[in-house]
Amino acid sequence: MEDFKKLYGEAKEKIDTLLMQVMNGREPASLYQPAGYIMESPGKRIRPVLVMFSAKAVGGSWDDVIHASLAVEMLHNFTLVHDDIMDNADTRRGRQTLHIKYDLSTAILTGDVLLAAAYEYLQRDLKGNAKAVEHFTKGLIEVCEGQSLDKDFEIRGEVSLNEYIEMIGKKTAALSRMCCAVGAILGGGSDAEVEALSNYGYLVGLAFQVQDDLLDITADASALGKPVGGDLLEGKKTFLFFKALEKATGDDLSSLERIITNKGAKPEEISYFKNLYTNLGVLEDARIEVERLTNEALHQLEVLKNPKDIEMFISLANALLNRTK
Amino acid sequence: MEDFKKLYGEAKEKIDTLLMQVMNGREPASLYQPAGYIMESPGKRIRPVLVMFSAKAVGGSWDDVIHASLAVEMLHNFTLVHDDIMDNADTRRGRQTLHIKYDLSTAILTGDVLLAAAYEYLQRDLKGNAKAVEHFTKGLIEVCEGQSLDKDFEIRGEVSLNEYIEMIGKKTAALSRMCCAVGAILGGGSDAEVEALSNYGYLVGLAFQVQDDLLDITADASALGKPVGGDLLEGKKTFLFFKALEKATGDDLSSLERIITNKGAKPEEISYFKNLYTNLGVLEDARIEVERLTNEALHQLEVLKNPKDIEMFISLANALLNRTK
Numbered sequence: 001m002e003d004f005k006k007l008y009g010e011a012k013e014k015i016d017t018l019l020m021q022v023m024n025g026r027e028p029a030s031l032y033q034p035a036g037y038i039m040e041s042p043g044k045r046i047r048p049v050l051v052m053f054s055a056k057a058v059g060g061s062w063d064d065v066i067h068a069s070l071a072v073e074m075l076h077n078f079t080l081v082h083d084d085i086m087d088n089a090d091t092r093r094g095r096q097t098l099h100i101k102y103d104l105s106t107a108i109l110t111g112d113v114l115l116a117a118a119y120e121y122l123q124r125d126l127k128g129n130a131k132a133v134e135h136f137t138k139g140l141i142e143v144c145e146g147q148s149l150d151k152d153f154e155i156r157g158e159v160s161l162n163e164y165i166e167m168i169g170k171k172t173a174a175l176s177r178m179c180c181a182v183g184a185i186l187g188g189g190s191d192a193e194v195e196a197l198s199n200y201g202y203l204v205g206l207a208f209q210v211q212d213d214l215l216d217i218t219a220d221a222s223a224l225g226k227p228v229g230g231d232l233l234e235g236k237k238t239f240l241f242f243k244a245l246e247k248a249t250g251d252d253l254s255s256l257e258r259i260i261t262n263k264g265a266k267p268e269e270i271s272y273f274k275n276l277y278t279n280l281g282v283l284e285d286a287r288i289e290v291e292r293l294t295n296e297a298l299h300q301l302e303v304l305k306n307p308k309d310i311e312m313f314i315s316l317a318n319a320l321l322n323r324t325k
Numbered sequence: 326m327e328d329f330k331k332l333y334g335e336a337k338e339k340i341d342t343l344l345m346q347v348m349n350g351r352e353p354a355s356l357y358q359p360a361g362y363i364m365e366s367p368g369k370r371i372r373p374v375l376v377m378f379s380a381k382a383v384g385g386s387w388d389d390v391i392h393a394s395l396a397v398e399m400l401h402n403f404t405l406v407h408d409d410i411m412d413n414a415d416t417r418r419g420r421q422t423l424h425i426k427y428d429l430s431t432a433i434l435t436g437d438v439l440l441a442a443a444y445e446y447l448q449r450d451l452k453g454n455a456k457a458v459e460h461f462t463k464g465l466i467e468v469c470e471g472q473s474l475d476k477d478f479e480i481r482g483e484v485s486l487n488e489y490i491e492m493i494g495k496k497t498a499a500l501s502r503m504c505c506a507v508g509a510i511l512g513g514g515s516d517a518e519v520e521a522l523s524n525y526g527y528l529v530g531l532a533f534q535v536q537d538d539l540l541d542i543t544a545d546a547s548a549l550g551k552p553v554g555g556d557l558l559e560g561k562k563t564f565l566f567f568k569a570l571e572k573a574t575g576d577d578l579s580s581l582e583r584i585i586t587n588k589g590a591k592p593e594e595i596s597y598f599k600n601l602y603t604n605l606g607v608l609e610d611a612r613i614e615v616e617r618l619t620n621e622a623l624h625q626l627e628v629l630k631n632p633k634d635i636e637m638f639i640s641l642a643n644a645l646l647n648r649t650k
Binding site: 105129134138147 | 352353355356407410411429430431433434436437438440441442444445448451453454455458459462463465466469470472473474476477
């Protein structure tokens with residue numbers, strides 16, 4: 001784990017340093033200054049790290065994929081900028097969102113140019129390997145589809161757990177899958193390696209999202225940086241919510257359904273729902289699902305040759321899933 | 326010219342037929358139905374035709390670039406959807422714009438997925454030729470930069486004619502250049518052919534825009550489908566306006582400057598400005614500039630081998646520039 005932390009830190013520092021510069025010197029400033037503001041926002045840089053680790057694990061180097069790594073972070077930030085507009089979010093990571101700091105037009109256009117710049121950066125690492133662009137584009141399309149499904153679910157009453165899993169698969173897991181695929185392809189991996197790492201990325205992405213849903217109830221408010229039960233307050237449909245809907249009966253079921261009708265729970269109801277989730281066993285269900293997905297993800301690593309790389313991916317999964325916020 | 330009309334018609338029909346289908350059967354409908362609505366909107370399809378003609382002119386076939394042709398039309402429509410939001414436009418080509426027919430979030434996301442689908446379609450014609458993606462991405466970035474400059478100019482008082490030419494170069498001409506480049510590359514053209522056709526596309530794009538500025542004053546209202554002098558009413562800075570600013574003195578200069586201050590002219594002032602433009606000779610300047618750009622564009626065609634292809638590109642330029650609306 002110490003080795004992992006050191007390596008992750010090194011990769012992140014490399015990325016952070018470059019992200020501070022990527023938009024420098026580009027004109028017009030009216031476009032690239034807001035783009036720089038976003039790229040400099042602090043973040044975990046999980047996605048570029050996935051690209052770098054994947055390249056390394058199949059015999060390539062970080063340098064082989066450094067632009068591709070920046071590209072996936074740009075793509076990720078493109079989604080954040082546009083999603084924040086759609087969600088009417090005023091802040092992100094403690095900073096003003098772009099459409100608040102500037103205006104709607106600037107935010108739309110900055111998102112667009114981040115995506116364009118992502119393709120520009122990706123190209124620099126292709127060395128004629130068009131397959132990486134295919135995976136990149138597939139990931140992008142799925143992210144758009146996932147966001148559209150997520151918006152649908154806010155409006156539609158009836159949504160199933162399976163549909164929810166499809167949605168987070170596209171909105172969250174497709175991107176981490178793509179990161180691993182692009183890293184493995186540009187690192188020179190075999191088809192089997194590309195597939196195994198893609199699966200790893202997808203499964204870890206799903207596990208990450210279910211864990212996120214769980215933390216909304218189980219984390220402390222101070223670690224979370226927002227009130228416990230925020231998803232319930234917002235009426236957000238989560239893994240816990242769908243599982244509870246499946247299991248609850250009578251008054252309990254009615255109160256869950258009221259969250260849909262009222263588009264959210266009241267603050268004074270949070271402890272009732274927390275108890276309900278506990279009693280129905282859905283917190284436990286979520287923990288089991290996270291573990292199942294993680295185990296399946298780790299199972300994919302058998303294809304890798306170097307035990308050291310396997311260890312890094314195991315530590316990465318653990319770091320993502322044993323977090324407290 | 327008859328041959329040209331026939332050929333253009335055939336290319337357009339091929340594109341129109343495919344555009345009716347490109348978004349069919351894709352899920353979720355909440356995303357691809359609005360995308361289909363946009364792709365089915367009638368249009369001249371100049372950009373895909375440029376791709377197809379360019380491929381043909383260097384020895385390739387329309388079939389070699391049919392997906393790339395659809396891709397540039399998707400990219401173009403992505404810019405329209407997002408620009409219409411930024412411009413608060415309610416209608417386009419006589420149909421409701423997307424953010425009016427649906428809502429803001431749908432319009433943003435539909436634009437995004439059109440761009441993503443554009444890359445997906447482009448890939449289908451690449452056959453390992455990553456250079457076409459480079460040109461495609463460069464065109465995309467320039468379009469974003471051009472749109473940003475255009476927004477800047479609405480706010481900034483002082484803008485020069487040179488800056489205006491840079492802006493339309495990016496916002497309009499970069500895309501027609503890219504269409505010719507992509508077509509020529511995927512059609513198997515030599516570097517010299519790719520460069521010459523790219524230049525043709527760029528110069529014709531610039532000429533098209535200056536002609537557009539000119540038509541705002543010289544066309545009749547019925548052909549234009551909007552009031553004559555619409556650019557003046559909106560305070561839009563055009564080739565005519567910048568030329569007039571350079572040449573006018575005294576009261577005439579003051580009245581031009583008032584358009585900037587008041588963000589537009591009054592309807593009763595249009596005939597005064599039309600006379601001013603005529604007297605200052607800026608309508609003539611614009612005509613000369615269109616002719617100069619067109620001649621320079623046609624000069625590029627010398628590289629082509631087949632006289633028939635040269636004729637098609639000459640007719641295309643003439644059709645674009647001798648239009649009445």
